[in-house]
Every structure is written in structure tokens, then in C-alpha cells.
Amino acid sequence: MLEITDLHVRYGGIHAVKGVTLSIPKGSIVTLIGANGAGKSSAIRAVAGLVKGIEGEIIFNGRDGRTSLKGLPPESMVRKGIALSPEGRRILPHLTVIENLRLGAYSRNDAERIEDDIEYVYSLFPRLKERSWQKGGTLSGGEQQMLAVGRALMSRPDLIMLDEPSLGLAPLLVREIFEIILQINAEGKTVLLVEQNAFAALKIAHYAYILEVGRIVLQGSGQELLTNPKVKAAYLGG
Amino acid sequence: MTSAMFIQHFFNALTLGSLYGLIAIGYTMVYGILRLINFAHGDIFMMGAYFIFFGTVSFFLPWGVAAVLAIAAASLCGVIIDRIAYQPLRNAPRISALISAIGVSFLIENLALVIFTGLPRPVVQPEWLVKPLAFGNVRILPLGLVVPAISFILVAALLWVVYRTKPGLAMRAISKDIETTRLLGVKVNKIIAFTFALGSALAAASGIMWALRYPQIHPFMGVLPGFKAFIAAVFGGIGSIQGAMVGGLILGFIEIMLVAFFPEFSGYRDAYAFILLIAILLVKPTGLLGEKLEEKI
Ligand SMILES: Nc1ncnc2c1ncn2[C@@H]1O[C@H](COP(=O)(O)OP(=O)(O)OP(=O)(O)O)[C@@H](O)[C@H]1O
Ligand SMILES: [Mg+2]
Numbered sequence: 315m316l317e318i319t320d321l322h323v324r325y326g327g328i329h330a331v332k333g334v335t336l337s338i339p340k341g342s343i344v345t346l347i348g349a350n351g352a353g354k355s356s357a358i359r360a361v362a363g364l365v366k367g368i369e370g371e372i373i374f375n376g377r378d379g380r381t382s383l384k385g386l387p388p389e390s391m392v393r394k395g396i397a398l399s400p401e402g403r404r405i406l407p408h409l410t411v412i413e414n415l416r417l418g419a420y421s422r423n424d425a426e427r428i429e430d431d432i433e434y435v436y437s438l439f440p441r442l443k444e445r446s447w448q449k450g451g452t453l454s455g456g457e458q459q460m461l462a463v464g465r466a467l468m469s470r471p472d473l474i475m476l477d478e479p480s481l482g483l484a485p486l487l488v489r490e491i492f493e494i495i496l497q498i499n500a501e502g503k504t505v506l507l508v509e510q511n512a513f514a515a516l517k518i519a520h521y522a523y524i525l526e527v528g529r530i531v532l533q534g535s536g537q538e539l540l541t542n543p544k545v546k547a548a549y550l551g552g
Numbered sequence: 553m554t555s556a557m558f559i560q561h562f563f564n565a566l567t568l569g570s571l572y573g574l575i576a577i578g579y580t581m582v583y584g585i586l587r588l589i590n591f592a593h594g595d596i597f598m599m600g601a602y603f604i605f606f607g608t609v610s611f612f613l614p615w616g617v618a619a620v621l622a623i624a625a626a627s628l629c630g631v632i633i634d635r636i637a638y639q640p641l642r643n644a645p646r647i648s649a650l651i652s653a654i655g656v657s658f659l660i661e662n663l664a665l666v667i668f669t670g671l672p673r674p675v676v677q678p679e680w681l682v683k684p685l686a687f688g689n690v691r692i693l694p695l696g697l698v699v700p701a702i703s704f705i706l707v708a709a710l711l712w713v714v715y716r717t718k719p720g721l722a723m724r725a726i727s728k729d730i731e732t733t734r735l736l737g738v739k740v741n742k743i744i745a746f747t748f749a750l751g752s753a754l755a756a757a758s759g760i761m762w763a764l765r766y767p768q769i770h771p772f773m774g775v776l777p778g779f780k781a782f783i784a785a786v787f788g789g790i791g792s793i794q795g796a797m798v799g800g801l802i803l804g805f806i807e808i809m810l811v812a813f814f815p816e817f818s819g820y821r822d823a824y825a826f827i828l829l830i831a832i833l834l835v836k837p838t839g840l841l842g843e844k845l846e847e848k849i
Binding site: 392465 | 721722729734735736
């Protein structure tokens with residue numbers, strides 16, 4: 315569904331992504347793992363059209379057929395069927411929960427079904443339903459993360475990209491979020507999951523890439539990497 | 553002062569204040585989204601007045617039709633100004649857009665001077681608007697009732713757009729986080745154009761009603777009301793629509809009542825607003841209803 319070939323991202327003199335090639339088959343969960351500063355966000359943001367002047371090729375095979383995403387502005391992604399839940403959640407703090415969700419559906423024109431999808435998100439995250447009229451900025455970190463994932467779902471994406479959904483969450487909440495990721499994948503969505511929490515991510519991923527200072531150093535199925543001694547040593551705490 | 557006089561002053565203040573408020577809303581909306589002081593905004597106000605003058609005097613259009621056309625035309629001018637003078641500078645340092653705004657303002661004023669000439673033009677007031685109504689010994693111009701009423705209807709309509717419609721939701725989102733809003737599929741430049749259209753429409757409406765109230769129009773008529781409305785926007789809390797209206801009304805009341813109660817100081821009437829500005833900036837920089845607007849990344 316998404317094929318990235320030899321992607322380079324540079325910020326002035328900083329070469330953050332140095333020739334990443336990866337592929338995300340339709341219907342799968344693929345995870346991109348790496349330490350702080352490895353270039354994970356840079357890669358995912360390049361796909362979303364948020365960084366200028368990238369090199370390489372990004373091909374998306376979706377509702378419009380095979381198209382290159384390179385050079386497209388971020389606002390075109392949701393229309394192609396790609397949604398990003400950005401690092402740090404980026405909830406609009408002054409808008410209510412339901413307004414944040416409606417904004418997620420901004421590209422759609424089927425008003426009645428948007429209301430259905432809001433109910434669907436509330437069924438995934440009942441805690442958001444109770445807080446429908448609460449301002450996004452007053453939610454707890456975990457609730458904001460749920461809202462960020464729910465908001466990304468509101469565009470009805472075929473590919474959903476999640477940048478560190480477990481960041482700053484207690485273990486119980488991490489489990490909850492990852493179960494939802496499994497569920498939306500089972501419902502047919504392709505998932506690109508960027509994570510530092512390697513253990514949780516590898517457990518649910520079909521395929522995984524490990525990124526170190528801008529380069530992919532290891533790849534394999536989630537199970538393989540979970541038992542790989544190098545991965546164990548570097549990312550799974552021995 | 554007799555109570556009859558006070559009531560007359562009250563309606564004068566309400567009129568002046570709502571006219572300031574309508575202009576202030578455009579400043580506040582554009583500032584809330586772009587962190588830009590749109591110096592050309594007062595000139596849109598002036599254009600509204602000229603368009604109504606030409607519509608009624610040169611083309612003999614009925615007042616209502618001329619007003620709608622004048623508002624539409626001025627609104628379009630606002631959008632064009634954004635497209636030509638501000639949009640290319642979206643990613644430039646903010647000072648560039650500010651200087652561009654000052655430039656556009658001078659350009660429009662001087663173009664108006666060339667095209668419309670500097671001669672003050674008399675706007676013809678519909679008679680029923682200026683024939684005083686007598687309530688006992690209180691005499692009020694119908695204008696003093698009509699202008700505030702129309703202003704409040706316009707503000708209510710605007711608030712409905714901002715808080716109840718999809719483009720309104722996008723406007724509110726952009727004012728906090730442009731990147732995330734784009735990511736969610738909002739075409740930001742369209743929403744900004746829409747914001748300029750709304751703000752300019754209100755400024756033009758204000759210009760038209762101003763021309764009815766003070767029926768001498770000239771190319772620089774937008775400068776002072778523009779500055780005062782900007783002060784009203786800061787006073788009310790820049791970024792807040794309700795604040796801009798409240799700020800405008802307070803400014804209108806201060807101006808009219810100070811002159812009414814202290815006629816000996818009436819020569820300073822334009823200075824009050826600026827003293828107020830300095831005072832707010834010192835005491836409460838976020839204004840009455842404003843929240844802190846953080847610098848956006
Ligand atoms: N806008 C930017 N300007 C300059 N350098 C940047 C920018 N964004 C990221 N970088 C640099 O690029 C490198 C990769 O950053 P990136 O955010 O992609 O890492 P990451 O893998 O997502 O890290 P984390 O897990 O901490 O989120 C870092 O060295 C970072 O400092
Ligand atoms: Mg990151």
C-alpha cells in the first residue's frame with residue numbers, strides 16, 4: 315500500500331533520514347522502531363507532506379490508484395486515504411472533544427455518516443464520550459492520545475500512521491491503545507506504527523524496521539525481532 | 553446634564569461604539585489567525601463608504617441594493633489584498649508581512665486620493681433615518697437605533713458562522729495550530745481568504761453606516777477609526793470577537809461621554825483612545841476577554 319524508496323530528509327546541514335526503504339503491505343501493521351533522534355518522525359512526516367525538499371520516492375497505492383506522494387501538501391493526504399496521528403498528539407486545546415473529532419472529518423461531505431463515525435470512535439474510547447464537551451486541552455495525556463487516534467480515524471483512512479501513541483502513558487493505557495490498534499487493523503485498516511516502546515510494538519506488528527541514526531539497520535517480522543539477540547540487547551532491556 | 557441629554561449621548565455612544573466594534577472584529581480575526589496587524593483594514597472601511605456613495609449617487613441604486621453590493625465589493629478587495637500582499641509572505645518573518653500591510657494601506661489611500669480625489673463627498677442620507685424621533689423631551693435619530701441594531705445582528709451572524717459552521721471550526725483551529733489543521737485536510741489559504749472576506753464585510757458595513765452618520769467621506773477617513781478600532785481590539789483582547797465588540801463599545805462610550813461631561817477637553821477626544829492603549833498594554837496586555845496567544849511555530 316505504501317512504498318518508500320531511498321528516502322532522505324535533510325534539515326539544513328542535518329541529515330536526519332539517510333536512504334530509508336520500506337514497504338507497508340495492505341492490511342498489515344508495520345512498525346518503525348528507533349531511539350530518540352533516529353529519524354522516525356522525520357520519515358513519517360515526510361510521507362505526510364510536512365517536510366519540504368525530501369529526496370527519494372514515496373508511492374501510495376490507494377483509492378486513487380498508484381500515486382506519488384512526494385511534493386503533495388499535507389492537506390491532500392486525508393483525501394487520499396492517509397491519516398497521521400502526530401507525535402505529541404497535537405490536540406487543539408481550545409476546541410471540545412467533539413469539535414476535534416469533527417475537524418478530523420473535515421475532508422468529508424457525508425454529514426450523517428460523520429455522526430455515525432463519532433459514535434464509532436466513542437465506542438472504541440468510551441472515556442471520550444463522557445468528555446464530549448470538554449476542551450481538548452483539559453484532557454489527561456492518555457485521553458488526549460485516544461482523541462488523537464480517534465481524530466485520525468475520522469477521515470476514514472485506509473492507512474493510519476501513528477507517531478509514538480504510547481508516549482508518556484502508563485502501562486495499562488499502553489495496552490489499551492495497542493488493543494485498539496489491533497482492532498482497527500482487524501477492521502481493515504493498514505497501520506504504520508512509529509514507536510520507541512519496541513516490546514509492545516513488535517508484539518502486534520506483522521513486520522518491523524529498526525532505524526538507527528537515519529538508516530534501517532534491521533528488519534523482519536515482529537516475532538523474529540522480538541527474539542533477535544541484538545534487538546533484545548538494544549531495545550528490549552536485555 | 554439633563555437625563556434627556558444623557559439618553560441622547562447614550563445612543564450616540566452606542567452608535568459610535570458599534571461602528572468601532574465592527575471594524576475591530578476584522579483586526580482581531582486576522583490577528584488571531586496570522587498574528588498580523590492588517591493595516592489596510594481601515595481602508596476597507598473607507599472603500600465601503602465610497603462604494604455606497606457611488607452606488608447610490610452615480611448609479612442611482614436603492615440603498616439596500618447598493619449596501620449589499622458595496623459590502624460584497626469591499627469584501628472581495630480584502631481577499632485580494634490578502635492574496636497579493638500577505639499570502640506570498642506567509643513563511644517570511646512576520647515583520648515582512650507587517651511592512652507589506654503598511655505599504656498596502658498607503659497604496660490604497662493614495663490610489664483613492666487619485667481616483668476619488670481628495671474632495672470630501674456628501675453621502676445622501678435617507679430621510680427617515682435622520683428625522684429625529686421624539687420620546688417626550690428626548691429626541692433620538694433613528695440612525696442611533698438602527699446602527700446598533702444592524703451591528704448586533706451582524707455580530708450575531710458572525711458568531712454563528714465561527715462557532716456553528718465547518719469553515720468556522722477550521723478558522724478556530726488554524727488560530728492555534730496551522731500544521732495540525734492542515735494535516736486534518738483543511739485548505740488553510742482558503743480559510744484565511746474566508747476570514748478576510750468576513751472581516752472586510754464587517755468593516756465595509758461599518759464604513760457604510762459611518763457615512764450615514766457622518767456624511768462626509770474622504771480617502772483618509774479610515775485612518776483614525778481604523779487606529780481606534782485596533783485599540784478596541786487590543787483592549788477587548790486581541791483574538792476575541794466578543795472582546796473586539798466590547799472594546800469598540802467601551803471606546804465609543806469613553807469618547808462620547810468624556811466630551812459630553814468635560815466639553816472643555818473635547819479637543820483631546822482622539823487622544824483618549826491612545827492613552828487607553830498605553831494603559832492597557834501596561835496593565836493587562838491580554839485585554840479584557842483575551843487569553844494569552846502564544847507565538848506559533
Ligand atoms: N525541524 C527540524 N529542524 C532541524 N532538525 C530537525 C528537525 N526535526 C528533526 N530534526 C533532527 O532530525 C533528527 C531526527 O529527528 P526525529 O524527530 O525524526 O527523530 P525521532 O526518531 O522521531 O525521535 P523521537 O523518538 O525523539 O521522537 C534529530 O537529530 C533532530 O534533531
Ligand atoms: Mg519522533
